[in-house]
Amino acid sequence: MKKQITRIAVHQSSKVIAAMYIIFTLPFALIGVIGMMFGAPSKFPFAFFAMTPIIYGIIGYLFFALFCWLYNILASRIGGIEYETKEIYGDGGFKSEARRIA
Numbered sequence: 101m102k103k104q105i106t107r108i109a110v111h112q113s114s115k116v117i118a119a120m121y122i123i124f125t126l127p128f129a130l131i132g133v134i135g136m137m138f139g140a141p142s143k144f145p146f147a148f149f150a151m152t153p154i155i156y157g158i159i160g161y162l163f164f165a166l167f168c169w170l171y172n173i174l175a176s177r178i179g180g181i182e183y184e185t186k187e188i189y190g191d192g193g194f195k196s197e198a199r200r201i202a
Contacts (some may be wrong), residue, residue, distance in 0.1 A: 105180040110168040114161045121160035127155040 132149035171180075 101185050102182055103185055104182050106175050107172050107180075108168040110165050110172070112163040113168055117164040118157040118161035122153045122157040125156045129153050 129149045129152045132144070132152075133146065136146055137151065175181075
């Protein structure tokens with residue numbers, strides 16, 4: 101069964117992407133902060149490592165919002181991304197005529 105994505109919710113989708121950027125950059129920020137605490141030489145100030153996840157989240161939100169906005173315009177004019185689906189049951193089997201109960 102073919103389906104098409106005709107619209108992406110800009111704010112909700114951008115929030116999710118921003119949260120993912122924050123989560124993915126936290127380990128790097130923590131490594132930088134821990135390195136500074138134990139005397140590793142660094143050209144970057146402490147605030148750089150502390151603010152990096154926030155900055156990445158904001159930039160990720162803005163760029164993905166722009167992507168969603170542009171996608172929605174293009175999808176309304178030329179159609180959205182198509183993908184195929186199939187129904188499966190909990191045991192991993194495919195839906196078949198023999199399994200239907202009339």
